[in-house]
Amino acid sequence: MTGLKALTPRGRSFLAAGVAALLCAFVLGEHDLLRVAVLIIAMPLMASVVVARTRYRLSCARRLDPARAPVGTDSTVTLRLENVTRLPTGLLLVEDTLQYALGTRPRFVLDRVESRGVREIDYKVRSDLRGRFPIGPLSIRITDPFGLVELARSFTITDTLVVVPQVVPLPPVRLSGEWSGGGDSRTRSVASAGDDDVAPRDYRQGDDLRRVHWRSTARHGELMVRREEQQWQSRGALLLDTRRHAHRGEGPRSSFEVAVSAAASIGVHLSGDGLGLRLVTDQGPQHLPDAGQSWSLLDALAVVRQSSARSLEHGVAALRQGGGEGLVIAVLGSIDSAEAQALAKLRHPGVTGVAVLLDVEGWDGFPDEAAEQARGVLTSAGWRVLRLPAGTSLATVWPEAAYRRSAA
Known part of the structure; x- marks a missing residue:
């Protein structure tokens, strides 16, 4: 039965033709037609038996x-x-x-x-x-x-x-404040007064005897142990504006896709310099399995979608609660002055703020007067603002992140 169910249209046609020839042979009394009918019927039946009994592994x-x-x-x-x-x-x-x-x-x-x-x-x-x-x-x-x-x-x-997303190679740019709050990704020692200094300290109950510093022990007359070095990791935050109303255009060439590509390019570029980034959107913080690896960021950006949110309040709150970042980079669509003021408050001494503002006017042709006001607010607060028009590569404007602009 399995073989009969597997008959192709050609097999069913053969079987129907054979049955018709068989009926005609009985009606007309033609023995030669009977032999032909039996042959035509036997072909699909034998093929179905052979295929059904096949046991390939x-x-x-x-x-x-x-x-x-x-x-x-x-x-x-x-x-x-x-x-x-x-x-x-x-x-x-x-x-x-x-x-x-x-x-x-x-x-x-x-x-x-x-x-x-x-x-x-x-x-x-x-x-x-x-x-x-x-x-x-x-x-x-x-x-x-x-x-x-x-x-x-x-x-x-x-x-x-x-x-x-497509990753654009970016020219090297030194961002002041990039390493504040966490040092660099190489092994460093803290100050000599710190608890984890490499200088010897008194032996404490439970210390590993393999850490005993024998030269200092002989000099002080009591057990001294080496203090461990501490791994420092630079940290930064990347904010991506995914609000649907803040972007223009449809498909792969929309301003939203350009923003996602810009975030991926910046993240990969900074990860290569040893900066541990966390990803934040207008929906809040996004989970990255390994914030120190570029593939983790790219995997998260591969599935990011536009949101129906109307403000950046959740994203700004996540950045404010995170703390400890020496660098905050925001890839933004169309924002107004109130949203720019909320972002501007994240900038304080010791923190470098870089804003990539997409010129959404280039995607729909309508002027965006609020963008100029938002740009002025961020610049006045000490942010480094990069304007990204439609059709312009991020690599072209990225060197502008190296210096601050004075507000007009």
Whole structure:
């Protein structure tokens, strides 16, 4: 019954033609037509029995190179099929499952896989949209040489392709205050009066004897131990404005996508300099599994979506509660003077504030008078404001983050 259900349209046509020929042979009394009818009926039936009784055992593995691909770039998917039985396979139709954003489903035909044989199949996928896209499961259709019967089997394994925002290489810019509050990412010692100074101190109950400083012990006449060094990590905060009403345009070239790309570029650039960033949006802080690694930030930005929020209050509150950052960078859409004043209060001595203001006027052609007022408010508070027009690369304006501008 499984084989009969697997009959293709060609197989059903053969079976119907055979039955019709058989009826005509009985009505007309033609023995030759009867032989033809039996042959036509037997072909799909025998093919269904052979395919249904086939016991192929195949193993499947999938590899993505790279597993994280920027928007608009190719990623190569490699399928590895292995016949783990002693019997060679027949004709196999291989089809992988893809979401619409990655393109059409790839289909391949494998004529024969010998016993213990291995076949590798490569194909490329590309997406112009950010996100996490599952690939798989792989389905295999077993068919007979005449195409009369087709039996489908599926694997359960799936993989995920992460399409991250486009990252623009930025020129090196030294941001004063970038390392305040946490030092740099290399090992440092605190002041000599600090509890973790490398200078020896008196032995305390429970100290590891391997930390005993014997030279100081001999000099002082009592046990002295070395103080451990402390790992310092520079910290910063990256605010991304995801409010729908603050951006213009649709699709990959919208101001929102440009803002996400700018945040990714800045985050990767600063992470390469050893700065631990935390990501904050207008919805509040975003969880990063490893704030010191650029891939963690890119994974979070790959799935960020526009919000329906009307203000930046949650994002500003998250920045205010975080504290300890020597650097705050805000990638903003259209903001008014009240929102600019709330951001301006985050700037105080020892903190460097950099604001990347997208010139949303370039996306819809309507003037944004509030942007000029907001720019003045931030500049007056000591923020370094970068204006990013439509069609301009962030790398072009990024050097302006190295110095402050006086308010007009």
